[in-house]
Amino acid sequence: MARIVFYEKPGCINNTRQKQLLQTSGHEVVACNLLTEPWTSARLQSFFKDLPLEQWFNPAAPRIKQGKLVPASLTEEEALAQMLQDPLLIRRPLMISEGRHLVGFDLTEVKAWVGLDQQDTNIDVETCRKSHTTPS
Incomplete structure (x- = not known):
């Protein structure tokens, strides 16, 4: 196993x-x-490399549910920066x-x-x- x-x-x-x-x-x-893991952009990117950017995000994250953050409007760099700032965004x-x-x-x-x-x-x-x- x-x-x-x-x-x-x-x-x-x-x-x-x-x-x-x-x-x-x-x-x-x-x-x-x-939420407390010391993430870096490169480390997060290793999980997301084969996924469309919108699938990187937790759709239940408060900022997404409230419409304060729209993943489809972000570049990969912006998405990673947002996730480093707010790990609740990470799927x-x-x-x-x-x-x-x-x-x-x-x-x-x-x-x-x-x-x-x-x-x-x-x-x-x-x-x-x-x-x-x-x-x-």
């Missing part, structure tokens, strides 16, 4: 569920605080295992990458439930 360095927002319900999926699948999870989790970097927790991708016992790849363990409101 794999050893996975897992950058999370402590207390995030989804990150907790994601770590549990990895651990129950036999993986060793080394949890790190995404999570960030994971590293066996030299590969991964952003987010797409069940199909994680299952193909390190393996998961989770059979149902249609469950959503990435969208923050607190970020959506239901009509009354």
Whole structure:
């Protein structure tokens, strides 16, 4: 099984569920605080290199939800600078295992990458439930 360095927002319900999926699948999870990690642009870029810029961001981040920051309007340099200033903007989790970097927790991708016992790849363990409101 794999050893996975897992950058999370402590207390995030989804990150907790994601770590549990990895651990129950036999993986060793080394949890790190995404918000206090001493990031550099180069380190963050190593996670994002194959993704469109908008997928670098946490859509539930307060500044994005409030419309104060529009990822599509940023250059890569501006995006990284914003994330260094406000780590809540970073899509999570960030994971590293066996030299590969991964952003987010797409069940199909994680299952193909390190393996998961989770059979149902249609469950959503990435969208923050607190970020959506239901009509009354």
